[in-house]
Amino acid sequence: MPPSLSLPEWIVLTLLDEAPAHGFAIAALTAEDGDVGRVWQVPRPIVYRAVDRLTAAGLLVMAETQAGHRGPQRSILGATPAGAAAVREWLGRPVAHVRDLRSEFLVKLALLTRRGGSLTDLVSAQRAVIAPLEPALARRRAEAPGFAAILAAWRHENARAALRFLDGI
Known part of the structure; x- marks a missing residue:
């Protein structure tokens, strides 16, 4: 390693x-x-x-x-x-956090594309990481008070957008 x-x-x-x-x-x-x-x-x-x-x-x-x-x-x-x-x-290896899709994940897609490699396995693995987060973030959004609700909404919407993005690839 x-x-x-x-x-x-x-x-x-x-x-x-x-x-x-x-x-x-x-x-x-x-x-x-x-x-x-x-x-x-x-x-x-x-x-x-x-x-x-x-x-x-x-x-x-x-x-x-x-x-x-x-x-x-x-x-x-x-x-x-x-x-x-x-x-x-x-x-x-998929990224662990939705926030890393913009940086590490996109770079991996660019580098795999340069090599002529398939994106399918990485995209599938990434979806498997993000998909379980979405319902948990939706629950947190519904239960959170004050600014925590705003932050939870932001994270939930980012997870939803990430899933749409992955499905579109």
Whole structure:
């Protein structure tokens, strides 16, 4: 089991498992206008920090070096077998909270789509996590007083919207 990774670290690891690359290429993919950055941006310094941490954890390895066009050599990194296994497990694991659908879950969908993978298993697993929450949140909404009722209404409506979203995929 890999160490606890942040969402940016999972994104970097997954992209480098998809295809070996250098940090600058990953930073381009996770920039605001990048393929993955449209969902979740990872600034260049965070990409390089993630690369260092993932390498130290044995999840990435330098595959080769390439001469830079106008600068130093670039290290081409790829996932180790342990890194690849961690990515497969992470991409199939649903998020625990409705609030994480906007971040981690959407990133997983984007990354799975980039790989040409099926979304069916992840969406089904995610629905299985969210579906039992909806009736519990409806009860809490009906019973809560004051601001707790407002908060419960917000959470209930988000769970209902999440289920509609998952059913629409």
